[in-house]
Amino acid sequence: MQDAPKFEVHVPGFHSSVDEARQARGIPASELPPISEEEHEVASKLGWSDEAYRRGKLAGIFGHERMEDRAVALGKQVEEILANMGQEYRLASVTWNSSTLTWRLVIATPQGEQNVVLPSELVNDALDAQTRRELQRLRNMVWFGLGRRDLIFEKRQ
Amino acid sequence: MNLTGITVSFHLLPQGREALKGIVPENEFLEGFVVDENHLGVWLSLPEFMPATEAVLLKWEHFSTATLEYEPGAPGERLPVGFKR
Numbered sequence: 001m002q003d004a005p006k007f008e009v010h011v012p013g014f015h016s017s018v019d020e021a022r023q024a025r026g027i028p029a030s031e032l033p034p035i036s037e038e039e040h041e042v043a044s045k046l047g048w049s050d051e052a053y054r055r056g057k058l059a060g061i062f063g064h065e066r067m068e069d070r071a072v073a074l075g076k077q078v079e080e081i082l083a084n085m086g087q088e089y090r091l092a093s094v095t096w097n098s099s100t101l102t103w104r105l106v107i108a109t110p111q112g113e114q115n116v117v118l119p120s121e122l123v124n125d126a127l128d129a130q131t132r133r134e135l136q137r138l139r140n141m142v143w144f145g146l147g148r149r150d151l152i153f154e155k156r157q
Numbered sequence: 158m159n160l161t162g163i164t165v166s167f168h169l170l171p172q173g174r175e176a177l178k179g180i181v182p183e184n185e186f187l188e189g190f191v192v193d194e195n196h197l198g199v200w201l202s203l204p205e206f207m208p209a210t211e212a213v214l215l216k217w218e219h220f221s222t223a224t225l226e227y228e229p230g231a232p233g234e235r236l237p238v239g240f241k242r
């Protein structure tokens with residue numbers, strides 16, 4: 001079992017992919033999550049059966065778990081970057097923003113807490129490829145977001 | 158290839174040199190750290206010429222080539238896929 005992260009993870013909302021919808025379609029009806037009376041009313045208004053709604057809800061749960069896993073993976077990568085900057089840098093939280101498709105990191109620094117916003121494309125490239133180049137891009141953007149542009153250019157000299 | 162997060166050397170076209178006049182010395186090449194890219198162009202941080210809190214837009218149509226260091230990297234170690242007994 002993996003250690004629980006030392007930072008907070010916030011992934012608001014439920015958004016599923018085509019794969020997750022397909023995965024939910026393969027689950028037996030008896031294993032689908034229950035729905036509340038309110039959800040039943042919403043399903044009726046949409047012209048959906050309760051089962052169709054429950055499958056949609058399950059797909060959303062799968063999507064939510066995927067994004068939470070991604071948040072933890074990003075946070076651990078950022079913790080490694082911060083570990084090389086000194087003990088006074090600490091990751092406090094990772095938050096997903098589905099409207100802007102960005103991740104917001106709250107990082108404790110000697111100057112107080114700072115927000116660093118990273119585009120999901122950059123984060124996906126780093127986490128999926130795991131190559132030195134993509135991880136360096138992520139590291140550089142964290143440094144830049146923290147106002148440590150000096151570190152980016154120091155490494156190049 | 159995405160440029161955000163890396164340092165890139167741009168070969169400026171005459172209109173690019175004109176647009177950046179007064180911000181950077183007139184030169185064929187401009188090296189900067191790409192902080193963002195969008196439909197307009199790339200947003201650059203230029204440590205030699207601008208404060209850390211400022212970035213400048215270099216429009217896509219204002220440069221002809223972009224050169225960057227590329228070092229192929231082996232992927233990191235991944236957990237094996239499959240089932241364990």
